[in-house]
Amino acid sequence: MATNNLTLFDDIRMTLDESIDLSLASLTAYGERYRHWCVAYSGGKDSSATVTFVAWALREGLIPQPESLTVLYADTRMELPPLQATALRMLDCLRQDGIDAQVVLPAMDDRFFVYMLGRGVPPPKNRFRWCTPQLKVEPMMQALQGLRERTGEKLLSLTGVRLGESAARDARITLSCSKDSGECGQGWFQVATDDAIADTLAPIVHWRLCHVFDWLYFETERHGYPDVLSIASVYGDSDVRTGCVGCNLASRDTALERLIRDPQWSHLRPLLELKPLYSELTMAKYRKRKSAAEKRQDGQYAKNVQRLGPLTMEARAYGLDRVLDIQKRAGMDLINSEEEARIREMWAQNVWPQKWTGKEIRGDQPIDAIRLAGNDLIVQPLLVR
Secondary structure, three states: OOOOOOOOOOOOOOOHHHHHHHHHHHHHHHHOOOOEEEEEEOOOHHHHHHHHHHHHHHHOOOOOOOOEEEEEEEOOOOOOHHHHHHHHHHHHHHHHOOOEEEEEOOOHHHOHHHHHHHHOOOOOEOOEOOHHHHHHHHHHHHHHHHHHHHHOOOEEEEOOOOOOOOHHHHHHHHHHOOOOOOOOOOOEEEOOOOOOOEEEEEOOOOOOHHHHHHHHHHOHHHHOOHHHHHHHHHHOOOOOOOOOOOOOOOOOOHHHHHHOOOHHHHHHHHHHHHHHHHHHHOOHHHEEEOOOOOEOOOOOEOOOOOOEEEEOHHHHHHHHHHHHHHHHHHOOOOOOHHHHHHHHHHHHOOOOOOOOOOOOEEOOOOOOEEEEEOOEEEEEOOOOO
């Protein structure tokens, strides 16, 4: 049975212009407290609406002009091609308008396929979600730290967070809206400690989905960035959630399935093979396993004493071949030449994740089963040897 999740603005049905006025008030109220602003840009619909809105408002003199405005695009190298292409064109447009627009990339060894197929870390899953912090959060925090050190002041970080994106996020916003000078309807504002990198403002937090689409698709003459029309090929007029291509954490790659129905992007159909490949690589036959009972650093036994671990070298080679074949048929780079070279270099260097040497048994090899019961180990011998 469907349930309704109430938000702060359920009793208010604002027009786009009313939402715009509220966002301008939010940026005016909080923006004048900071000399340096930064926009966290992902290339999705909400962050695209935010960055074009802020650029327009500054150009029109509708909000205080900061001493510096920096747009940081977190390029995970795993985004849907039209979103990535649009984001990079947007950065060029912003630079032409005098805005400092930068691409933030993960370190080479932290990139998705280098980390997985080079180091051998298994594909991410819901209980092992290494991808989001490593590909996006940590590189962005490093870039923000660099800005803080360069300016010598706390930044105002602008994000595209909106109510209605998820019930959990709505609940967090509702709980914090009255704290730390945050005012309902004035944008979701969060004050960090004095020594923190930035305080955060979500100026379009109150925009409904239709406002985001109206601003992006029907207000291009007003905001002046028609390149965002390309986002329509991914979203259309629906609230499609986007993430990495072939995301192993989602039940379906809905955004990609929608995208390839467009003849312009139908050549990307081979990308649908990524998600099954990631699932396959989590199987025991492609991984190493601890055969003896593993202990933690404190000397206690690990909860899973015979855990499955990294990808075998054979599995990494198999995965690389598959991805290179997929990208060739899709006509795009998932793994570029520099990344492929680094993957092969890591193989030659016999690189393994921490606590693994490569001498462990293969995950599907039959062995005596060991499990932890309290502080004791229980061994279940093999029935057939």
